[in-house]
Amino acid sequence: MNLANQIQPVVHHRAYSRSDFTALRAFVQRVPAATIARLYFTEDEDGHEPTPGWVESYLRRMQADLVDLAIEHGSPVLADHLKQSARRHGSARLTAISLKMVEQAAGLAVAQPAPEHGVGMWFRPLVALRLKEAGIGTLGELVAFCSARGGSWWRAIRRIGPGRARRVVAWLRQHEAALGSIPADVDERPPFTADDSEIIEIGGSHATLVPLERMALRAALSGAVGENRSAAFAYIYARNDLEAVRAYLYRYRDQPKTLRAYTKELERFLLWAVCVRGKPLSSLLADDCEAYKDFLKTPSPAFVGPRFARSSSRWRPFASAGMSADSQKYAIRALRAAFAWLVDVRYLAGNPWKAVKDPVVIEREAGLDIGRALPAGLWQRARIYIDEQCAPREARYWRTVRVVLLLSGDSGLRREELTVARREKMRPSPYRADNVPAWELTFVGKRNKERTVPVSPAAIDALRAHWADRGLDFDSAAEGPLIKPIFVPPTPLAQERHGNGTDESYVPDAINKMVRWAMKRLIAGMPDLTVAEMTQLTSTSPHAFRHTFGTQAGANDVPIDVIQRIMGHASLQTTTIYVQAEKERMLREAARYFEKQRTPGSD
Incomplete structure (x- = not known):
């Protein structure tokens, strides 16, 4: 031709x-x-x-x-x-x-993308590989996955960070006509951002109170020319106090719990400064800080209200009219640390909080309250009762509950650690005692530190049963969350989140609900419970089972450094609360002394 x-x-x-x-x-x-x-x-x-x-x-x-x-x-x-x-x-x-x-x-x-197209057709091989590892084979499945999980969808996929996730979502949005619409919350916003329509300028005694991401400051209260602003070259780009506070908090963007805690304290203080004190944050002096210290004891009624979403006009900085001394101390220390950083980066000339003392608090005999730990007898009886409830074939939720309680009560896992534990990080341990099968689990826990804990044979048996309920064989499985919802409630929110059948783990709040559900049924069903035991079960939380492990390990002479490693305590001093030998010896010796003081014939 x-x-x-x-x-x-x-x-x-x-x-x-x-x-x-x-x-x-x-x-x-x-x-x-x-x-x-x-x-x-x-x-x-x-x-x-x-x-x-x-x-x-x-x-x-x-x-x-x-x-x-x-x-x-x-x-x-x-x-x-x-x-x-x-x-x-x-x-x-x-x-x-x-x-x-x-x-x-x-x-x-050039092809127009279609829902049935494989992800490998449109994304680079490494990205497509990570998506396929998460069970996402087509563009339609990717859209459903993102829509169900919202802005945090990428966290469930290895090596897909927030930057790459934003690019993927931007590309999906370019082709919404062919692939289907993407909900607005799939675009994970950087911290402290909101739509322009949501921004409210605050300042003055009658100002509307809004959270940090929706806040704008009047020029006179912005701190652009604050009295405490440093004249030296600043290490951060911050034209005003609001930008400086956000720069400080942005350091904790990969530590969500810390970010939430520090955001709460700094937005409270900033709102108080401009709305109550009528001064920019960068003009506050030590006497202003002392006034805020008093304010924390009894916040103004305008600052207090029931919990509402941060986007609600009824949102308030405080949920209760009074704060405990410990909470006040935490708030002041958080503010002192934030101001110290602002001085270090040369945004502020000095730290007025250095002249303010911490509130007086009671120095407790034990650093942590472990009174909610279940006594050994109650814990053993509860385990027997739970095993009985797990026996029927249809008792799948009970079998999920059993895994949660055993991983907390036998291995000391925190609530958040339960939600990130995965099968690929669990393996038979080469170390065993008396031929007892031993398993070990590795995960990233508090303070972003990797930790390995032993897993009891009872917990392994419970995991096998839970995985069988999921239609999987625990021993041959290569990956997946250790604990995963089996039944999805018929509510629209639950269906939207779980309806795509993805590898969805529990969230921390779901662990709370699970434990409350179980405690109600233990109280109603366990025989021979005393009033004190019922009362204790009523207030039992997921963390109580972690304390149960610590107290039982200490009572059975497990070395204190071993308990510390398993529980992931930063300080050995924290772990000593679980070792009661010294306290018990003191009370026994005192009892002998009292016995000698008894007069003959007295009762």
Whole structure:
């Protein structure tokens, strides 16, 4: 066929994707086919093995298709150039510049993404691989996954960080007409941002109280020219106090619990400064800080209200009219630390909180309140009762509860640690005693530290039963959350979150609800409970089972340093609360002394 005289319409057996065009550009620039295969193609692309030979053949066919389309739809100058190249070399040869012109002319060849398209067709192989590891094979499944999980969807996928996640969502939004709409909350906002329509300027005694992300400050109260502003070159870009506070809090963006706690304290103080004290944060002196210390004891009624969403007009900084001395001390120490940082980065000239003493608090005999730990007898009876409830085939939720309680009560896991524990981080341990099978679990716990804990045989048996309820074999499984919801409630919120059938773990609040559910049934069903035991179960929380492990381990002479390692305490002093030998010895010796003081014949 003479290409110059007869142009045949191109029938596309495959629509070309963005990855295909990227691969073709590399091919035109003489990148080896083996490298292109590794970077731009995956094993399941059209069922072909992405060998260098196949890749080279595929890209040559693609180039020929695009050239034909460009000749048919491009400018006369481009068409003549391509025809002459084809006559001279047998096929049109392209440079990087001419390829770009061909792509523009052959725009009809670019595929529109469709829900049934594989993710490997539209994303780089490494991204597609991570998505497939999470069970996401098609674009439709990716849209459903993101929609169900909201802004934190990427946290369930290895090596997909927030930056890459934003780019993925932005691309999905470009093709919403073909792929379906993406809910607004899938765009995870950086901390302390809100829509312009939600921003409210505050200042003055009758100002509306809004959280930090919705806050703007009047010019006179912004701190742009605060009296305590440093004259030296600042290490942060902050034009006013609000930007400086956000810069400080942004340091904790990867520590959500710490970020929430510090945000609460700083937004309270900032609101008080501008709305009650009528001064910018960067103009406050030590006597202002003393006044806020008094304010914390009895916050103004305007600052107090029931808990509402931060987007609600009824949101208030304080949930109760009084704070405990411990909470007041925490607030002041958090503010002192924040101001110290602002001085260190040379935003402020000095730290007025250095002149303010902490509130007086009671120094407790034990640093932690472990009174809610279940006594050994009650814990053993509860375990027997729970095992009985787990026996019926339909008792799947009970079997999930049993895993939660045993991992807390036998291995000392915190509530949040239960939600991040995964099967791939659990393995049989090479260390065992008296041929008792031993397992170990590794996870990232508090303070972002990795920790390994032993797992009891009872917990392993409970996990096997829970995984069987999920239709999986625990011993042969390679990955997945250790604990996963089996039943999804029929509420719209639950269906939206879990309806895509993804590998969804529990959230911390769900662990709280689970324990409350179990305690109610223990109280109603366990025989021979005393009033004191019922009262204790009523107030039992997930953390109480962690304390139960500590107290029982200490009572059974487990070395204190071992207990510390298992529980992940930063200080050995914290762990000593579980070792009661010294206190028990003191009370026994005192009892003997009292016995000697008794007069003969007295009762």
